[in-house]
Amino acid sequence: KAGVTQTPRYLIKTRGQQVTLSCSPISGHRSVSWYQQTPGQGLQFLFEYFSETQRNKGNFPGRFSGRQFSNSRSEMNVSTLELGDSALYLCASSWGAGIGTDTQYFGPGTRLTVL
Amino acid sequence: GESVGLHLPTLSVQEGDNSIINCAYSNSASDYFIWYKQESGKGPQFIIDIRSNMDKRQGQRVTVLLNKTVKHLSLQIAATQPGDSAVYFCAEVNQAGTALIFGKGTTLSVSS
Numbered sequence: 001k002a003g004v005t006q007t008p009r010y011l012i013k014t015r016g017q018q019v020t021l022s023c024s025p026i027s028g029h030r031s032v033s034w035y036q037q038t039p040g041q042g043l044q045f046l047f048e049y050f051s052e053t054q055r056n057k058g059n060f061p062g063r064f065s066g067r068q069f070s071n072s073r074s075e076m077n078v079s080t081l082e083l084g085d086s087a088l089y090l091c092a093s094s095w096g097a098g099i100g101t102d103t104q105y106f107g108p109g110t111r112l113t114v115l
Numbered sequence: 116g117e118s119v120g121l122h123l124p125t126l127s128v129q130e131g132d133n134s135i136i137n138c139a140y141s142n143s144a145s146d147y148f149i150w151y152k153q154e155s156g157k158g159p160q161f162i163i164d165i166r167s168n169m170d171k172r173q174g175q176r177v178t179v180l181l182n183k184t185v186k187h188l189s190l191q192i193a194a195t196q197p198g199d200s201a202v203y204f205c206a207e208v209n210q211a212g213t214a215l216i217f218g219k220g221t222t223l224s225v226s227s
Binding site for chain 2: 004033042043044045048055056058090092098100101103104105106109
């Protein structure tokens, strides 16, 4: 069974630009969560999508948004990029019974560098 | 606020030793805990989980211990191997049950 895949693996953008990251969950998984990982803040929850709806949201500004398609694939978008947005963005998928009910499996991440 | 912490940022062991990685959590109502392993350039990999109705759970070469009285979680790795070298994170479910909260991580270095 294929794991969680994320594209692209690396991105370099400049301040003010926007970026879209993609995540394909494990086959059959309906929940996709996004996390930001930085050396200073560690792993922080961005949002979770289930059945094309945002089910939970972390404490990030509105510049961070996402969506989920009918095939459970998900994208996240960051607009008006700031230097502090440089991070590893991780996607995790699960069956969808709820965080704390089923296990989240992570993809390899997208390394975003903002110059 | 909610937080999950680890006692030591780094741990160095010899191949074949047993390793113990510790974690303190703050949400006394949390009922689900997970350990993840993250190797360089990869995403976190699920190792083992435990629910609050248990105090011990064993996997292959790994054991997780949960002490709810002092809100402490530990991961024990038996016969540590060089391939175990990675950053280990504990995680708990937040109070609202809507997200995982991760600790800062412990870097395990195994020398042969």
